Amino acid sequence: MTESAKINIGLLGCGTVGAGVAKLLIGNKQLLAARVGADLNLKWVADIDIETDRGIQLPDGAFINDAHKVVDDPDTDIIVEMIGGEGIAKDLILKAIENGKHVVTANKALLAAQGNELFAAAAQKGVDLAFEASVGGCMPTIKSMRESLVGNHIKAMTGILNGTCNYILSKITDEGISFKEALDQAQNQGYAEADPTLDVEGFDTAHKVAILAALAYGMEINLTDVYIEGISRITPLDIAFAEQFGYRIKLLAISKFLNDRVEARVHPTMIPFGNLLTHINGTVNAVTISGDAVGDILLYGHGAGMMPTASAVISDIVDIARNILCGAARRVPPLSYQRENIRKIPILPIDDLVTHYYFRFSAQDRPGVLSTISGILGKYDISIQSVHQKGRKTNGSVPVVMLSHLVKEADVKQALSEISALDVVSDEPVLIRIEDDEMD
Numbered sequence: 421m422t423e424s425a426k427i428n429i430g431l432l433g434c435g436t437v438g439a440g441v442a443k444l445l446i447g448n449k450q451l452l453a454a455r456v457g458a459d460l461n462l463k464w465v466a467d468i469d470i471e472t473d474r475g476i477q478l479p480d481g482a483f484i485n486d487a488h489k490v491v492d493d494p495d496t497d498i499i500v501e502m503i504g505g506e507g508i509a510k511d512l513i514l515k516a517i518e519n520g521k522h523v524v525t526a527n528k529a530l531l532a533a534q535g536n537e538l539f540a541a542a543a544q545k546g547v548d549l550a551f552e553a554s555v556g557g558c559m560p561t562i563k564s565m566r567e568s569l570v571g572n573h574i575k576a577m578t579g580i581l582n583g584t585c586n587y588i589l590s591k592i593t594d595e596g597i598s599f600k601e602a603l604d605q606a607q608n609q610g611y612a613e614a615d616p617t618l619d620v621e622g623f624d625t626a627h628k629v630a631i632l633a634a635l636a637y638g639m640e641i642n643l644t645d646v647y648i649e650g651i652s653r654i655t656p657l658d659i660a661f662a663e664q665f666g667y668r669i670k671l672l673a674i675s676k677f678l679n680d681r682v683e684a685r686v687h688p689t690m691i692p693f694g695n696l697l698t699h700i701n702g703t704v705n706a707v708t709i710s711g712d713a714v715g716d717i718l719l720y721g722h723g724a725g726m727m728p729t730a731s732a733v734i735s736d737i738v739d740i741a742r743n744i745l746c747g748a749a750r751r752v753p754p755l756s757y758q759r760e761n762i763r764k765i766p767i768l769p770i771d772d773l774v775t776h777y778y779f780r781f782s783a784q785d786r787p788g789v790l791s792t793i794s795g796i797l798g799k800y801d802i803s804i805q806s807v808h809q810k811g812r813k814t815n816g817s818v819p820v821v822m823l824s825h826l827v828k829e830a831d832v833k834q835a836l837s838e839i840s841a842l843d844v845v846s847d848e849p850v851l852i853r854i855e856d857d858e859m860d
């Protein structure tokens with residue numbers, strides 16, 4: 421390493437992950453210098469709160485509350501955006517790009533909603549826009565897909581990409597408690613936000629699957645058409661029935677390549693015990709990626725948290741630093757495909773999905789009810805594989821549970837709407853999609 425090899429970094433946002441990035445840059449300085457061949461110098465840290473002690477030793481004057489000063493500093497090479505959200509973060513990223521700086525971000529919400537614009541701006545200025553920490557925290561999801569698996573047609577991805585939801589579902593499964601009780605525990609443990617909507621209603625997972633689908637298939641990022649359903653209506657009863665059929669319920673991000681279309685959907689899903697994802701419990705994440713050469717690979721690790729997420733951010737900083745030292749930029753296209761080869765590929769509408777389903781009806785326990793329900797299902801060409809009726813009385817009704825053969829979602833919706841209107845059926849029917857290659 422030469423005396424002069426120094427790369428200046430400006431960090432915007434010093435919350436949990438931002439502070440982790442600063443800690444790693446400072447604490448592992450020698451290690452990083454040995455691996456990069458340059459000093460990764462944390463020149464600036466900008467945050468609206470410059471009073472709280474984060475336990476980070478910075479030179480006098482480096483900790484400031486003016487992020488614009490950082491993105492306008494001609495000597496800063498890499499901007500690390502750790503602010504989050506789609507407002508000021510976007511403005512600062514665009515300004516940094518305009519100023520010819522490389523950018524690292526973990527901002528999945530921004531990339532999923534407005535990434536096409538940001539990647540176009542970065543391409544136009546010839547700078548890197550790196551985002552490993554936006555999906556799956558420390559798991560090398562982006563780089564695995566974009567670099568390690570570059571020789572593969574990616575056929576599918578199935579992931580547990582939200583630790584909050586995985587923690588809550590694990591708690592309901594293990595302790596038989598309600599969604600609300602499990603959410604309270606997640607909040608008490610600091611895993612769930614005070615407003616948990618983004619996580620529990622599936623939006624955070626949708627941001628991630630929108631980004632991954634773009635990388636996998638060479639398509640523009642399309643969050644709008646991702647089907648999103650969260651876990652707030654999952655009950656211990658459905659989890660118990662799932663277990664009886666040999667399934668676990670997980671909030672999955674599912675994406676499949678179907679030639680002229682792709683699937684990109686987020687919803688609670690029943691998966692058989694043989695699927696490795698059933699063993700991923702608590703706050704961790706995991707994703708299975710299927711390629712035509714590799715078959716399946718499984719990545720597993722902490723999808724959130726200060727140091728795991730900071731680790732992914734540092735990997736992007738190092739990639740860019742190495743590029744700078746070689747006089748290169750954009751050696752690896754951010755979205756894996758060369759820009760001219762990125763297409764608009766439609767996402768399959770959920771009504772066109774063909775899969776297996778679990779239904780639960782709350783029905784009166786008297787003669788003819790089952791045949792009435794089956795008759796309506798039959799009318800919509802929905803073939804049933806198994807039926808369970810257990811005498812667990814809830815409000816005078818009993819749960820009638822059915823698993824279907826492969827059927828189309830639009831038909832399922834019509835049938836369920838007709839069934840829910842029956843006098844003998846109380847409550848809305850429950851529908852949970854099943855991913856099970858062994859089912860016929």
Ligand code: HSE
Pocket residue numbers: 581582583584585611619624723724
């Ligand atoms: N809130 C997310 C989770 C992490 O619970 O996994 C950031 O996307």
